[in-house]
Amino acid sequence: MSDSPLILQVQGLSKNFGGVKAIDNVDLDIRQGEIVALIGPNGAGKTTFFNCLTGIYSPTSGEIDLSDPRTGKTTRVNGKKPNKITEIGMARTFQNIRLFPTMSVLENVMIGRHCRTKAFIFGAIFRNAATRREEAAIIECSYDILKQVGLHKQVNEQARNLSYGAQRRLEIARALATEPFLLLLDEPAAGMNPKETEELVALIRLICSEGHSILLIEHDMKLVMTLSDRIFVMDYGKKIAQGTPEEVRANPAVIKAYLGEDVDA
Amino acid sequence: MDYFIELLFAGLTRGSIYALIALGYTMVYGIIGLINFAHGEIYMIGAFTSFIVATVLSIYGFPLLAIVVIAGVAAAVWSSAYGFTVEKLAYRPLRKAPRLAPLISAIGMSIFLQNYVLLAQTSDFLPFPELIPEFAFMEPVAHIVGSSDMVILVTTTLVMIGLTCLIKFTKIGKAMRATAQDKTMAVLVGVNVDRVISATFVIGSALAAIGGLLIASHIGQINFYIGFLAGIKAFTAAVLGGIGSIPGAVLGSLVLGLTESFATGYISSDYEDVFAFSLLVLILIFKPTGLLGKAEIQKV
């Protein structure tokens, strides 16, 4: 794994809100094909970190470089708009599910195809052959992705009527539709029952085996430890540890952050 | 120089009236995040109520002081009642609705109230009785500063002091500040949020009514349409100062009043209203947080 190319390099990333340092000088890197977890107690700055990566916040300082393994092209993305970053090839899901609630399941995924398709006013009005072909391809591709996450029986259901677990899977499907090489999942297992979590683990493995690398924030330690190749740990905006699951589990700083007190391991 | 001072006072007078209305916008926005589009109409209703009451009392031959007091109280009472009712009917049911729903409802309320007064009363301009006499001690400076300017400035200052004390020291004031900061937390510590919101509307409406009475007797005429323009301008002032901020609303109002006064005095009065609208558009585009407002951090 260590010889595969780097696809994400974060150096010295900081984000201040007023006087509060939500993220303080964090480095992180991900290689092609890895599943990496970002963990830490509540309020450690994990979601803020995601928001900086995906362009929803612009970082106060630091650099974020994305390299597309398919082309080998490296782009510096800090300060770019979220839609540009998605276009380059990094997609995300949200901690508090943000689907398009009154649109159908299929349409939610079709939105993900937006940045990979072109039809515009002219095509919409005249519905020429190229537009019709493109539209058919969007539907086909979206349906295939839905099949992968197991939602293909509910294509015409409104997104808000899905069960909680299904909504989380739909968010993943929608993100996959943008053809990312790196997928960020923000607490994908939150609120899921054990069976759903098990299915999620299988799904994440499947996605990874298809060539997508994954960075995930998660509180479910069992899931993190079974899935991740490497783990980064944050506390109070700082990175306090990194390494393989075994290394992290044994790290005294991590134990202290989670349990609050010095514990003799 | 006299002309400059005249414009200065005219601007301050204008600004204080805007401030009385702008406070209602900013308080409501601070608490429920709604642009209360109907607030200008509440001010108009205040002016109308004081007009009706004052005229009736003067026909019945009441003394001037009694007329002023009773008309002022009546305007404040009824405007507050309207503000309270509007909130209950048009905004409270929409508290969990998407953000634009209460705004559309507010626009509807504004149009409704305008036409309600138009139909129940008249579309003509009505002469407002002179409630503020020319004071003898103001005589030497009367060509620069009128007595009514002075009364407006003094009244507004007193009202501002009163409001500040109310918000700083009373229980309801504390509850209002708490609700503005974090509605969920306020509920958890036992604040009755519904009551706080109602109180905000009542206080804001009463202030607007006082503004209505003062400006109507200053200008000397009213009609059903005065609320629209006054409302937009006061809103501009609130945004200029930083919407949600009470000192900001006062500051913004004074800046707007002075700008208008000097711009019309030295440049041209043809485009008087264009100044305010342009200012509104420019602030919202370039500095939506205003002079004293804080930037909102969008939670994701």
Added chain:
Amino acid sequence: MFPVKELKRSALIALWFAFLTFPIMVIKVDPIERVVQYRWDNMFFIAFGSFVISILAKVYVIRKERRAVSKKETAATEPFAQRIIREPRFLYPLVLGCFIFGISFPFLFSTYQTNIMTTALMYVVLGLGLNIVVGVAGLLDLGYVAFYAVGAYSYALLNLNFDLGFWVVLPIGGLMAAFLGVILGFPVLRLRGDYLAIVTLGFGEIIRLVLENWNAFSQGPSGIANIPRPGFFGMDMTFAGGITYIYYLVLLLVVLTIFVVNRLQNSRLGRAWLALREDEIACQAMGIDKTKTKLVAFSLGAFWAGFVGVIFAAKTTFVNPASFTFLESAIILSIVVLGGMGSIVGVIIGALILILLPEYLRALSEYRMLAFGAILVVMMVFKPDGIISNVRRSYHIRKQGLSEGESHE
């Protein structure tokens, strides 16, 4: 069946409204003649009216709650109107019927009626145009009338100064409005929804005030008269003929607008608009360029308003700033809100109700604006989706090939 407690509550509400409306509804003073008039009958009407309305509102709420409970067991029942629209069996004959009625209207009714119908159809187009902006893309544009004014003044001024004809100006008027939409939209569309509403309102008022005050350019408040009606291959037309001609022109525009808006809604662009209305941040995270997408919706809406503006100038042969006040924007907004945001059929019905009803029920016309205001409030509180809510199309996916289902609107 109706609890006494509720009756008591309604009685209290009636008392409250009697108090609330006392100075304005009951007292009327004449400050010049110095007479006071007390209209106690008004107080009675208010009290009685609010009593009845509060009971009706309560009944509505109770029924709605009951329905919400029973809905969980039975399949979701669609409202009657919506079922008709969904079912092609009913929809196509209905559309055909409407079309035939539309075509034969000038033969069946007088010139006066045709003229009114033309106005109503113009509002249909305006409503559908604003519907793209407000209903589909969720951008509350309170200055829509400014673009309408740009179209109307384009024709009036280009005709006055350069002697350009109707057909030449028609696209120019639309494009000018769209261009202005882009210029304005670029800086303001990144604002939050409610600020956007206020900025567009301010912008609309600025346009009107400039038209009113810049005499050298627009002839000020007196406006521009003697604008020629559109020609038809140089034919001379009678007054009635001209009216019929404009009627068909507008009818054609309605058909064109429905066609275009329907296609736009069911396209990649239309989906992006809907998604933008539902969640801007998620939308951006999905790779949609927020500014560009909004700008397209905003300027397309403006284009339509400009188009209708040119026709308005040609129809009335006279334009002045008083035709383009904020209230005009509010009327068009009421049409969209009443009809149902995002729904084409809804907006058409909304426009016809709101424009035709006050014309034919003269007694009501005085209360027109009062009703428009009330409609905005009542619809938001009780039925935010409008009388006909937007029906999302469904997709049928076959085993191998993937063909779309028919799209319904």
